[in-house]
Amino acid sequence: MKKLSVKERQSQILESISKNGLVKTSQLAEQFNVSSETIRRDLNALTETGEITRWLGNAMVPKNDFSVFPVSSRLEDYKDEKIQICEKTLSMIDDSSVLFLDTGSTILHFAHLIKDKEFTIITNSLPVVNTLLDTNNKIIFTGGYIDAKVSCSYGPETTAFLQTIRVDYAILGTSGFERHNGPTTNNFEDQDVKQHAIQCASHTFVLSDSHKATYSSMIKYANWQDIDFLITSTNLNPDVFDSLSKMTKVLKV
Structure with a gap:
């Protein structure tokens, strides 16, 4: 070795x-x-x-993780994997598309990759807004009340806004999903936002490094059948890959 x-x-x-x-x-x-x-x-x-x-x-490995941590504390975790996942996702998206960008560290890495693009970005993530503010992307913030711990907006104003729009792609994250048959979150209000984002999107991608398949989080926000692509890393356990592939399209990068 x-x-x-x-x-x-x-x-x-x-x-x-x-x-x-x-x-x-x-x-x-x-x-x-x-x-x-x-x-x-x-x-x-x-x-x-x-x-x-x-x-x-x-x-x-802990089997359950119901904690919610600031995005900044997770940016360096599995960074190379996350960037490769984001690069693959970007290669599948048409220029000038309308995107919903979720919260989370992987999605923030994706935001850094599109600084030189001209997408229309709809997001409830303040770090995404700050990352793309001085770029040629058009930024639309969803509104709602601000959860300072995770730097994003939730609430009826957020979901009411999402009910009025259509986007080409919803780019979503997930917490640990080992005991779920779908992507997850640890926050009921975040679950609500993600579900509305899926409903208003023509295509839905979930971005996840492979270790998320090794522990559980609290709330499933969708079935894998509701997701067009799960984009993850090459070291995903083969048995897990086979199981997930029966429910959605899984790309390992």
């Missing part, structure tokens, strides 16, 4: 734990050909970020 950077090793450790469930420190040390102390440091780092939990000397 080639020598991995700390970030690469920790990413592969997380993937191994996700696939195998409980994993012992000694097993990981042997797998990655490093000392047990090195693995313990990696596991401590992954525990601090909430990506794994520890139990009796074993490591495992």
Whole structure:
């Protein structure tokens, strides 16, 4: 095995734990050909970020995550995967289209990719608005009350606006969906916005790095059959890929 950077090793450790469930420190040390102390440091780092939990000397991926974190705190997580997912999505969208851009870190990466485009953007995400403000894209904010923690708008004004429009593409994110047969969120008001966005869109894309398939969130906002494409990363578990492919089109990039 080639020598991995700390970030690469920790990413592969997380993937191994996700696939195998409980994993012992000694097993990981042997797998990655490093000392047990090195693995313990990696596991401590992954525990601090909430990506794994520890139990009796074993490591495992949490099966539930009902937390809501600011977008800025998640931008660097799986960044390369997210950018590749966004690049693939962008390649599938016609120029001068009308897009609904959801909240979330992956969608914000997508916003950074389209700074030189001329789309019409409808969004309830303040970070998306700020990212695209000085570009040639036309920005329409949905209105509603502002949730300061996640920097987006919700409420009846937001959904009433979405009921009056049509968009070419809804670009949506998802939380963990391991125990759901559809994309998810941890917020009932966010569920309402996403559902209205799907209803007003000709095409719907869900963008998700593969680790989202390894844990559960609280609320399903759609069935996979309601989604035209799930765009995810190449290391999605093959069994999960086969299962999802029966419900929607899945692209691994």
